Amino acid sequence: MTKTSGGRGGLKRVLIILSVVVGVLVAAVGGGFAWLWTGADVNTVGKEPFTNRLAVPPLAESTVEKDGTRVFDLRMQAGEKEFKDGRRTPTWGFNGDYLGPTLRAERGEKVEVRIANGLDEASTVHWHGMHLPAAMDGGPHQMVEPGGKWAPRWTVDQPASTLWYHPHPHGQTEKHVQRGLAGMFLLDDDKSAALELPDAYGVNDVPVIVQDVKFDGADFDHGHGFLQNTGFLGDRTMVNGTLNPYQEVGDELVRLRLLNASTARVYDFGFSDDRDFALIGTDGGLLGKPAAMDRVQLSPGERAEIVVRMKAGEKTVLRSFPQDNYGDAWQTRFSGGDDSFDVLELRAKQSLRDSPELPARLGELEVPDGSESVKERFFGLEMSGINERPMDMDRIDEVVTRGTTETWTVRNDDGMPHNFHVHDVQFRVLEVNGKQPPPELRGAKDTVFVPGGTTVKLAMRFDGPADPDTPYMYHCHLLYHEDGGMMGQFVVVEKGQQAGKPTGSAGAHDHH
Numbered sequence: 001m002t003k004t005s006g007g008r009g010g011l012k013r014v015l016i017i018l019s020v021v022v023g024v025l026v027a028a029v030g031g032g033f034a035w036l037w038t039g040a041d042v043n044t045v046g047k048e049p050f051t052n053r054l055a056v057p058p059l060a061e062s063t064v065e066k067d068g069t070r071v072f073d074l075r076m077q078a079g080e081k082e083f084k085d086g087r088r089t090p091t092w093g094f095n096g097d098y099l100g101p102t103l104r105a106e107r108g109e110k111v112e113v114r115i116a117n118g119l120d121e122a123s124t125v126h127w128h129g130m131h132l133p134a135a136m137d138g139g140p141h142q143m144v145e146p147g148g149k150w151a152p153r154w155t156v157d158q159p160a161s162t163l164w165y166h167p168h169p170h171g172q173t174e175k176h177v178q179r180g181l182a183g184m185f186l187l188d189d190d191k192s193a194a195l196e197l198p199d200a201y202g203v204n205d206v207p208v209i210v211q212d213v214k215f216d217g218a219d220f221d222h223g224h225g226f227l228q229n230t231g232f233l234g235d236r237t238m239v240n241g242t243l244n245p246y247q248e249v250g251d252e253l254v255r256l257r258l259l260n261a262s263t264a265r266v267y268d269f270g271f272s273d274d275r276d277f278a279l280i281g282t283d284g285g286l287l288g289k290p291a292a293m294d295r296v297q298l299s300p301g302e303r304a305e306i307v308v309r310m311k312a313g314e315k316t317v318l319r320s321f322p323q324d325n326y327g328d329a330w331q332t333r334f335s336g337g338d339d340s341f342d343v344l345e346l347r348a349k350q351s352l353r354d355s356p357e358l359p360a361r362l363g364e365l366e367v368p369d370g371s372e373s374v375k376e377r378f379f380g381l382e383m384s385g386i387n388e389r390p391m392d393m394d395r396i397d398e399v400v401t402r403g404t405t406e407t408w409t410v411r412n413d414d415g416m417p418h419n420f421h422v423h424d425v426q427f428r429v430l431e432v433n434g435k436q437p438p439p440e441l442r443g444a445k446d447t448v449f450v451p452g453g454t455t456v457k458l459a460m461r462f463d464g465p466a467d468p469d470t471p472y473m474y475h476c477h478l479l480y481h482e483d484g485g486m487m488g489q490f491v492v493v494e495k496g497q498q499a500g501k502p503t504g505s506a507g508a509h510d511h512h
Contacts (some may be wrong), residue, residue, distance in 0.1 A: 040227075041338040042235050045272075045319065050345040054245040056202035057183060057209070060101035069110040069153065072103055074125065076144075076167075076181060077118040083243050087218035092119065092179040098241045100165070100183030102207060105156050107189035112153040117144040122169060123176055125150075127185060128301060129163035129283055129426070129446045131463070134470035134492070137423055140170035140393060141470065141502060158426070159285035159366055159444070160192035162257045162303045164209075170393060174231060174263045174479035178222050180241070182209065182261045191363060192286060196356040198255040198307065204355070205255045206247060208318070209240050210343060212265045224480070229383070229416055230335040231264030231480025237320070237341045246345040253355035254346065255280070255307045256318070260298040263479040265336050266326075266417060266449060270295040271308070272317035272342070278358055281305030284426030284444025286363035291439035297323065299419040299449035301477035304440065307358060310348040318344040327415050327452030335417055367428040367444045370459035373407040375400075380411055381418045381450060381476060383484065390485030396471055396499040398490035402464035410448075411455040418481060420456070421447040423472035424492075427460035447477055468493045469500035 062070045079097030080088040094100025105111050115125050122145045126138035135142070136152035144150045163185040167176035184207050198204035212234030214221040222232055239245045247254075260267055271277070271294070278290040283303050296304045310316070319342055326337035377398060380387050389397070400406060407430070410420045426444040429437040433455055441448065448456055468491050475487035491499050 040333050042233070042336075043340045044236055044342050045340045046342065048244050048342040050244050050246040052242050052244050052246070054206070054247040054344065055240045055242045057099060057102045057207060057240060059201060060095075060103045067110070069112050070105055072111070072113045073116070074100060074113055075116040075118050076123055076125075078120075081241065083238070083241070084215075084218075089215070089218050089220060092176070092181050094181065094183055098180040099209065100181070102184040102186060102201075103165070104186045104188065107156050107158065107160065107187060110153065110155050112151055115144055115150045115152075117146055117148050120146050122146060122148075123167045123172075123181070124169055125165055126168035126423075127163065127165050128421075129161065129303075130154075130185070131158045131424055131426070133465050134424070134467045134472050137472060138165075139168050139423065139471070139473050143169060156187060158187065159363060160189040161187050161283070161285035161444070162259065162281065162305055163187060164259055164261065164303070166261070168473070170391070171483045174483050175222065177261070177263055177479060178220065178232065184209065184257070184259065186257075195359050195362065197280065197358070198251060198253050198355065204249070204251040204253065206257065207240065207259070208256045208344060209259045209261045210237055210267060212237050212262045212341075227334045231478050233265055233336050234262075237343050239344050246347055249310050249346050249348045249352070251310075251353045251355050253307050253309055253358070255305060258296070258298060258304045258306060260300050260302050262300055264300060266297065266299045266323065267320040267341070268295050268297045268323045269304070269343070270319060270321055272319050275308070275316060277306045277308040279304060279306055279440055280358070280362055282440065282443030283446045284367065287443045288363065288365060289361055290358050293439065295321065296440050297449060299417070299447065299477065300479065301419070301421050301447040302445075302449070308346070310346060310352065312348055312352050313350050314348050316346050317342050318346065325451050326417050331416050331452060365428070365444060367426050368405045368459045368461045369428060370405070370407050370430050370457075372405045373459060374404045375406045376409065377406060378409050378411070379420070379474070379488075380413045381420065381486065382414050383416065383481060383486065385485050386474070386488045389488070391475075391487040391489075394502055395489065396491050396502065397488040399499045400462045400490055400492050401495050402462055402466045402492050405459060405461040408458045408460065409455060410450055410458065412450045412452050415452045417449070417451050418476045418478060418486070419447055419449045420474065421477040422458075422460065422474045425460040425462060427458040429456055430459055431457040462492050464492050466492050466494045466497065468497055469503050471502055
């Protein structure tokens with residue numbers, strides 16, 4: 001009898017010890033999780049001293065050839081930059097140590113960009129938002145080898161807009177953009193030039209290239225944080241390669257050309273005092289009329305042109321606010337939705353030049369409204385690929401007929417944030433979850449945020465030229481996702497024509 005009770009007592013003791021150990025483990029895991037949870041959001045509000053004058057990328061020099069072609073030269077090169085005093089960070093840039101000059105051309109102009117690759121690895125230059133032949137697009141099939149050259153040429157045939165350029169090597173895009181390969185490409189036209197808008201480059205019309213970064217000593221830290229399946233998320237921001245930036249404002253109205261050049265982070269831009277601003281343009285150009293708002297959300301690759309009114313002597317801070325449309329609480333917390341950043345301080349001078357009121361009408365949208373769509377396509381977004389297929393450089397996924405309008409329905413089947421970028425075209429967002437889109441999504445777009453559980457409907461027209469062998473891309477522009485295979489390819493063909501075989505992958509442009 002004593003034996004059994006002793007056995008029971010021993011078992012009891014073991015169970016008690018086990019339950020204590022399990023309890024301690026649960027508490028440790030729970031405590032660890034609570035620590036992870038509370039430490040997962042980033043907040044730089046009120047912590048940025050804004051001691052550095054904002055660098056404005058120089059306008060790229062160009063020459064005009066006899067036939068009227070405007071020629072630019074861009075060289076990809078490695079360098080070093082002192083983001084912080086005395087600390088030299090290894091970087092990449094175009095024609096300099098970090099980022100690149102702003103290219104500028106007019107509608108109707110022929111342009112040629114002579115690319116030289118001074119890096120020790122192959123890369124490409126993609127003209128994000130540009131309508132141009134597929135062979136000139138700079139996607140992963142137009143690689144430029146180390147020491148190689150490439151000179152795409154095309155005629156600018158789209159409205160005045162804020163576009164940008166960046167590398168697009170298959171599987172390596174996040175790394176190449178993070179290191180500093182990016183720049184703006186501004187298009188002008190007669191209609192926008194006739195409007196009374198702030199247009200003095202770098203003075204009252206300011207490029208604002210926003211990137212999040214993290215430093216490990218002097219070096220960039222490009223590591224992905226624990227549970228960060230969106231890709232790289234930095235712990236601070238910089239603008240035009242400037243940490244703690246301020247911009248002096250000498251006019252009542254200042255136009256900011258916002259570009260989210262981050263690789264994974266989504267921003268919800270507004271001002272520290274919640275002042276209203278006027279949204280005048282989206283990815284593909286000016287809106288029909290200015291839209292008053294106090295927030296504009298931009299996922300990676302998206303642009304917005306906003307005009308803000310300043311009073312003499314005042315300061316305000318461009319800020320990114322927490323967001324509530326990332327999906328569930330888990331995604332919001334670990335994918336950056338809860339984060340806040342002080343991005344750029346605007347400092348008005350003691351006396352300001354008068355600015356005319358913004359025009360009531362801005363532009364005519366040149367994107368289809370969907371009424372003439374001849375085909376519908378569906379794209380399901382998942383980390384593993386689009387429509388359950390990871391990217392294959394040798395596979396054409398979709399074939400579209402030149403001169404036709406289509407409606408594309410894009411749904412995020414993952415819990416995590418994605419977005420969707422289509423090369424060559426600007427599209428109109430017809431619906432978000434079955435409803436009319438908000439004002440910031442009613443302009444011409446080439447990239448749209450598609451958070452978890454969201455469905456967007458897009459109308460776009462494919463005006464060619466036809467090239468059955470050279471594909472354009474569509475993909476998630478969170479670059480870690482793109483690199484991992486969230487991308488597909490389409491070709492534009494003449495009516496009745498078949499798709500060909502993709503050409504020009506590796507090594508197509510070793511020489512000129």
